[in-house]
Amino acid sequence: MNELKPEISRTEDGSDSLFNASLNEFYHSKYGAVTESEHVFIKSGLYEIINDNSPVHILEIGFGTALNAMLTLKEINKRQLVFYTAIELFPVDMEIAQKLNYCDAGDMKFYHEDFLKMHQSEWEKEIDISQNFKLKKRNIDLLTFQPEANCYDLIYFDAFSPNVQPELWTAAVFQKLFNSLKDNGILVTYCAKGIVKQALRQVGFVVKRLPGPPGKRHILQAIKNAKTKNTHCPKKMFHLFDFEAGITKR
Numbered sequence: 133m134n135e136l137k138p139e140i141s142r143t144e145d146g147s148d149s150l151f152n153a154s155l156n157e158f159y160h161s162k163y164g165a166v167t168e169s170e171h172v173f174i175k176s177g178l179y180e181i182i183n184d185n186s187p188v189h190i191l192e193i194g195f196g197t198a199l200n201a202m203l204t205l206k207e208i209n210k211r212q213l214v215f216y217t218a219i220e221l222f223p224v225d226m227e228i229a230q231k232l233n234y235c236d237a238g239d240m241k242f243y244h245e246d247f248l249k250m251h252q253s254e255w256e257k258e259i260d261i262s263q264n265f266k267l268k269k270r271n272i273d274l275l276t277f278q279p280e281a282n283c284y285d286l287i288y289f290d291a292f293s294p295n296v297q298p299e300l301w302t303a304a305v306f307q308k309l310f311n312s313l314k315d316n317g318i319l320v321t322y323c324a325k326g327i328v329k330q331a332l333r334q335v336g337f338v339v340k341r342l343p344g345p346p347g348k349r350h351i352l353q354a355i356k357n358a359k360t361k362n363t364h365c366p367k368k369m370f371h372l373f374d375f376e377a378g379i380t381k382r
């Protein structure tokens with residue numbers, strides 16, 4: 133992947149995304165960046181683990197715009213202590229981050245300073261973004277990243293799609309992420325492509341296909357040692373479809 137600067141692009145729900153011209157790939161769904169992040173990472177990931185008061189440890193693959201981190205901070209809303217580690221090989225410039233419209237309107241305005249702080253915070257150090265949200269950004273390649281074992285409750289797997297970065301969606305990568313999760317830990321991703329499901333299952337995950345956000349039939353939720361966990365999805369939120377996922381690009 134070369135290092136062309138990404139450009140800001142508006143998505144259909146009015147929220148911004150970035151477009152990487154060298155890969156011809158968006159950072160989010162063109163049908164709605166915030167809508168997608170809330171559906172995939174917050175409702176299908178975070179909601180599954182915030183049911184008691186213990187601290188939560190989250191790992192994000194592909195920090196990018198910090199949208200997932202910011203929505204996580206907003207959703208947790210001081211209820212629980214969050215240790216959020218994010219890896220990113222090509223950090224977004226501050227000049228671009230400042231123009232993103234995620235905190236421009238409504239309740240989100242309240243999080244504007246936290247959002248900027250996330251981008252400004254030093255790499256490789258644990259930084260207090262708020263009283264209960266600690267962020268550690270790692271400027272590292274997923275391929276060489278060696279996460280600690282049995283450490284995370286939840287992984288947001290938000291790499292560019294396997295169409296453009298197939299090397300990031302392999303069993304070898306998922307094996308180290310599986311090892312880094314605690315028992316009953318969850319990995320969520322927007323991509324429900326067959327080879328991704330297969331690679332996740334190969335390393336021991338129990339994989340569930342859930343309905344996707346607008347424009348995408350399915351997403352994946354992968355659970356480590358799921359036998360002991362009740363991972364039902366609230367019926368009001370998800371209605372399983374009976375056809376195969378077809379869309380693999382954003």
Ligand SMILES: C[S@@+](CC[C@H](N)C(=O)[O-])C[C@H]1O[C@@H](n2cnc3c(N)ncnc32)[C@H](O)[C@@H]1O
Nearest residue numbers: 194195196197199220221222273274290291292
């Ligand atoms: C789909 S975008 C990120 C979306 C991000 N979560 C957001 O909401 O903006 C994928 C991200 O992975 C980063 N990336 C690409 N290759 C990587 C690698 N080998 N290791 C770590 N990060 C990588 C990209 O720079 C990009 O920021």
